[in-house]
Amino acid sequence: MNIPFVSFEKMHDEIRDEIYGKFQEVYEKNWFIQGTELELFEKEFAQYSNVKECVGVGNGLDAIFLALKALGVGKGDEVILPGNTFIATALAVTYTGAVPVFAEPDIRTYNMDGRGLEEAYTDNTKAVIPVHLYGQPADMDAVMDFASRHQLYVVEDCAQAHGAEYKGKKTGTFGNAGCFSFYPGKNLGALGDGGAVITNDKRIADKVRALGNYGFRKKYDCQYLGHNSRLDEVQAGFLRVKLKYLDKYNAYRNRVAKRYLQEIKNPRLTLPQTAADRTHVWHIFAVLCEERDRLQSYLADRGVMTVCHYPIPIYEQEAYRFLESGKYPVTKRIASQELSLPMYYGITDEEIGYIIRLLNEF
């Protein structure tokens, strides 16, 4: 049996007519940037998240970068983020001129839980980026407590957590801004690149919108040294179609995760834990295994594709050699032991059963 790590086949089969129709609609309108599809997507995604404002941007990296810029984060500042996140979280900080500082995650949830934040704090700390990694919200009470104690901005990286909730509230709605990626493989994915910033603060939304559009206050009236980072009409239209089904896709992922959690029984594997006050949208189903590389090739030899998220911690990346950084044993352990199992809308019961059987025989 051959099982990919991720597949769009069933998802895109089911919405083929709607997607083709949407493309045709935009094509006939001949309006491709900053039109009604974007306006409506922004309104619908804000509604879905229960916030006042949403600004579509070019991708998730830009969403974080522009949100930090809009808050005035820059040279001389430090921004705290989890050591085990995807590289883009750190790049967004670096591009503002600020310095990324790492905090260790909780080994059970793989997420920020408040510990490690005080150690990472200095007089230069300006903001903290909780990342709702793998689809589970970080401990937002702990993060918000820490931030308010030190008067820090909070920019949430929600690139893996579309629809996930912490104590009944959607991720991205706790801090000053929530940043999303719509890269195709995310829980809500476009058919290309895309991103968004959500916020309840109209001034932040206005500034992110201006910064993503050359810094224009209005056309050809340039208020800031801006960038070009926009969500185009075609992608916004596709996202409007897919947003309607996001909860259904997430529910499917939850059923897959439930089977993995109930039926994988191998003492060599450590299964992920979900804290009681959160919902998990399972962007990634991450297990830990001391023999991770052997497990990965064992599965590959039997047709099951897996991925490591992420094999090299940011502070060990060649591009970040200039960073002075400490030691992060939890981050390091995740980098060397984490393996992500196939997880997507449409993976069949038979396929899940096959993967579970292989894992239990490992």
Ligand SMILES: *Cc1c(COP(=O)(O)O)cnc(C)c1O
């Ligand atoms: C995907 C991702 C990003 C970057 O999003 P892009 O749209 O690929 O730029 C940022 N942070 C995390 C945690 C991600 O998973």
